Amino acid sequence: MAGIYKLEIQESKADLKQLLREQKTASGKERIHLLYLLKSKQAPTGQEAASMLRRHRATLQEWLRLYRKGGIAELLKRKTSSGRRRAIPAWAEKALQKRLEEPQGFDGYQAICDWLESQLGIEAKYKTVHKLVYYRLHQWDRCNGNFKQLTLWHCGTENGGAFFL
Numbered sequence: 001m002a003g004i005y006k007l008e009i010q011e012s013k014a015d016l017k018q019l020l021r022e023q024k025t026a027s028g029k030e031r032i033h034l035l036y037l038l039k040s041k042q043a044p045t046g047q048e049a050a051s052m053l054r055r056h057r058a059t060l061q062e063w064l065r066l067y068r069k070g071g072i073a074e075l076l077k078r079k080t081s082s083g084r085r086r087a088i089p090a091w092a093e094k095a096l097q098k099r100l101e102e103p104q105g106f107d108g109y110q111a112i113c114d115w116l117e118s119q120l121g122i123e124a125k126y127k128t129v130h131k132l133v134y135y136r137l138h139q140w141d142r143c144n145g146n147f148k149q150l151t152l153w154h155c156g157t158e159n160g161g162a163f164f165l
Contacts, residue, residue, distance in 0.1 A: 009035055012039075013040050028076050032075075063075060087128045095119075096116065096133075096137070109126055110126060113129050
């Protein structure tokens, strides 16, 4: 790891120790631990630091490159996965949310599928619409006509303490 000696770690050992305690993720702890090992000279070379952290030296070089580029903030910045695009984009989700808030609602999830296709030009599978409405928008009571959340009613001791839906 040539160039490790040229790295100037700005934070003190005490600051690094405190940062190490504050980290919530394992990756954050590993990265701060690397800086601590180098600052305290417990690992004089990158190869020794790599063996102590049980990481490949190229990984440590990447972490140090990030540190040189932007300090602790850049080192601890979490990558966000681009992932797959949503079948129903955010703008359509907002339009659907608005439509679900109207008093008439929908007659079911298939009606929502039909509405998305006719009004917004989005073809979405029934399962996709169900997951969106039920789990993300929490509007399941608006899409099955008069369907309301089932609740348990306890009828007391006169009916033997039975529970009814």
